[in-house]
Amino acid sequence: MTSPSQLAQAAERPVRAVRPRSGRRSPRHRRHGLIALLFLFPLLLFYGTYYIYSFVFLARVSRQQVSLSFVDAVDVGWQNFRLVATDTLFQHAVINNLIFAAVSIAAALTIGFVAAMMLATGVRLHRTLYVILLLPSLIPLSLFATIFGKMLGTQYGAFNGLLRGVGLSGLQQDWLGQSNTAYAAVAVLLIYLIGLPIMYYRSDIESVNLSLVEAAVLDGAGTWRVFRSLLFPLLRNTHKTVVLSVLLGSFRAFDVIFFSTNGAPSGQTSITGTYIYNKTLAGTTVGYASAAALLLLLIAFVISAVQLVLMRRESR
Amino acid sequence: MKTMKRRGRDMAGDTAPLAMLRSRSRDRFLMQAFLVAMGAWWLFPLYTALRGSIQAGGLSNYTDLLTKPVAGVWLPRTFVNSLVIAALHAGIVISVSAAAGFAFSRLRFTGREALYNMVLICLAVPATAIIVPVYYITGTLGLFDSPLAVAFPEAALTLPFGVLLLRNFADGLPESWFEAAEIDRAGTFRVFWHIYLPQVRTPMINLGILCVMWSMQDFVFPSLVIRQPSGTTASQAVETIQGAFAGSTPLQTSEYYAALVLLAVPAVVLVTVGLRWISRGLTAGGTKE
Numbered sequence A: 001m002t003s004p005s006q007l008a009q010a011a012e013r014p015v016r017a018v019r020p021r022s023g024r025r026s027p028r029h030r031r032h033g034l035i036a037l038l039f040l041f042p043l044l045l046f047y048g049t050y051y052i053y054s055f056v057f058l059a060r061v062s063r064q065q066v067s068l069s070f071v072d073a074v075d076v077g078w079q080n081f082r083l084v085a086t087d088t089l090f091q092h093a094v095i096n097n098l099i100f101a102a103v104s105i106a107a108a109l110t111i112g113f114v115a116a117m118m119l120a121t122g123v124r125l126h127r128t129l130y131v132i133l134l135l136p137s138l139i140p141l142s143l144f145a146t147i148f149g150k151m152l153g154t155q156y157g158a159f160n161g162l163l164r165g166v167g168l169s170g171l172q173q174d175w176l177g178q179s180n181t182a183y184a185a186v187a188v189l190l191i192y193l194i195g196l197p198i199m200y201y202r203s204d205i206e207s208v209n210l211s212l213v214e215a216a217v218l219d220g221a222g223t224w225r226v227f228r229s230l231l232f233p234l235l236r237n238t239h240k241t242v243v244l245s246v247l248l249g250s251f252r253a254f255d256v257i258f259f260s261t262n263g264a265p266s267g268q269t270s271i272t273g274t275y276i277y278n279k280t281l282a283g284t285t286v287g288y289a290s291a292a293a294l295l296l297l298l299i300a301f302v303i304s305a306v307q308l309v310l311m312r313r314e315s316r
Numbered sequence B: 001m002k003t004m005k006r007r008g009r010d011m012a013g014d015t016a017p018l019a020m021l022r023s024r025s026r027d028r029f030l031m032q033a034f035l036v037a038m039g040a041w042w043l044f045p046l047y048t049a050l051r052g053s054i055q056a057g058g059l060s061n062y063t064d065l066l067t068k069p070v071a072g073v074w075l076p077r078t079f080v081n082s083l084v085i086a087a088l089h090a091g092i093v094i095s096v097s098a099a100a101g102f103a104f105s106r107l108r109f110t111g112r113e114a115l116y117n118m119v120l121i122c123l124a125v126p127a128t129a130i131i132v133p134v135y136y137i138t139g140t141l142g143l144f145d146s147p148l149a150v151a152f153p154e155a156a157l158t159l160p161f162g163v164l165l166l167r168n169f170a171d172g173l174p175e176s177w178f179e180a181a182e183i184d185r186a187g188t189f190r191v192f193w194h195i196y197l198p199q200v201r202t203p204m205i206n207l208g209i210l211c212v213m214w215s216m217q218d219f220v221f222p223s224l225v226i227r228q229p230s231g232t233t234a235s236q237a238v239e240t241i242q243g244a245f246a247g248s249t250p251l252q253t254s255e256y257y258a259a260l261v262l263l264a265v266p267a268v269v270l271v272t273v274g275l276r277w278i279s280r281g282l283t284a285g286g287t288k289e
Helices: A004-012 A027-061 A079-086 A088-120 A126-138 A141-151 A158-165 A179-192 A195-207 A211-218 A223-234 A236-252 A255-260 A272-280 A286-315 B016-023 B025-055 B060-067 B075-106 B112-124 B127-141 B147-171 B175-183 B188-199 B201-217 B220-225 B234-245 B250-281
Strands: none
Touching: A027 A286, A027 B075, A027 B112, A027 B127, A027 B147, A027 B188, A079 A088, A079 A286, A088 A126, A088 A179, A088 A195, A088 A223, A088 A236, A088 A272, A088 A286, A088 B025, A126 A195, A126 B025, A126 B250, A141 A158, A141 A179, A141 A255, A141 B025, A141 B234, A141 B250, A158 B025, A179 A255, A195 A236, A211 A223, A211 B016, A236 A286, A236 B112, A255 A272, A255 B234, A272 A286, A272 B127, A286 B112, A286 B127, B016 B025, B025 B060, B025 B250, B060 B075, B060 B250, B075 B112, B075 B147, B075 B188, B075 B201, B075 B234, B075 B250, B112 B147, B127 B147, B127 B220, B147 B201, B147 B220, B175 B188, B188 B201, B201 B234, B201 B250, B220 B234, B234 B250
């Protein structure tokens, strides 16, 4: 599930500050409590099952050695947590999450921003080009990542084919064979997926006041200057949306890596998502995967909390 | 609500100062060149997939895939499966969020903000973090291979956002309508049904479209709880059918590419149609100055 768009919208509308509670408690207010419970009941049912029960379940399983059949569990205490926390591959996965988020953010704030502004000038074919740039983000990630993974193939892959075609055979690589080229490949893949930030920029530029830009253009300011010194600061709210949504999305991202490199070479490019998924399906390491999942949840909650605090401060 | 009034289809309508940059022929040329080059690079993967799909066997790869099942998976069937899940997911999220959004925005009760914060703190919970319990819960509920087994956890992950969206929108509605209803002594349910629901139609539609988009993308939950080939979703099929083409003869490679291209079609169609709606409403009701 891609979450980028989630935050986009979330950040558009800051969370409302706590309303002053009315001092007097009339019977009417007390009645709301029961009715509110009725309206909230379906939500609480989902939360109770898929969050609260899930977390309790994870806490229990994380101290066991067990498979997905959940029978014959062996109690191993805190061992799983110790193993996860000291597993360099897990630390690597968390760091990769952050590196990949940084790459996506950098790409969105530069290439994505510039492309969106250029599209907004209404150059020829701008609508077609817009859809083309969004295309990789719109089809299922599993699909795009698979196609991309195949393009990395040593012998029949499109990238090596392209290099041969333009006479640069010497640059051909076993892309997933070494960690630096594998990282480069993931970076290219992430750049392909900046469609949503482009969408936010393209959509938001229509709702900012462009009168300053008009004056600057009439005064003969250079196009690049207009982009950098006027439009970029004007869209600062959108930058925030983009940064938060990409950061959040990067910990939710799973398909991107799973279907392109799946961690190759030897776990170097894996992220928390692929790490947990592979451990879950690996047999008796479900407890171990649960411990990793709890640590991941901790990170997710911190990100959520930071985001909530930021949004609240903004609305004050 | 400013942007809601702007329903024009021409997106460049409001960016006239930017359009002025087009009149500089050198800059126009550079921008056009940059975008076309970028577009070409973006189409490159699609091009390799299309070319690969007809390299061996030609177009009959496509007709074969549409008429014969692969590894027990009939591709058109996966589209139906994906759509059913997407519809369930959207339906659940829209109705549950609408009710909860009403409670958080319009009803006063003890612990409202604390509860609301607890709802929002789950915004960033990743699907992979809860796959172990979801697998267990699905088994306990006896839901394996049911579309609901996918739609439920998907909905759980989307609900924090849905509630946030609906509550924020409802908080921005004019107080006077609700006061008028109170004076008329309208009951809570009538206020919900006749005043609140018609007003939150826009975020409800947006939410529904986003749910469909996310469902089409989701691989984790289908792969976890759908085991029958007949229940495979489109994004899951990418992996399920991989084995059938594992021989890596040129023909099998081409057929696999053809399958990938076919699997992308419904998502592209659905999403480009939805995109027209969503980019229009993305900032609707926003608090931008």
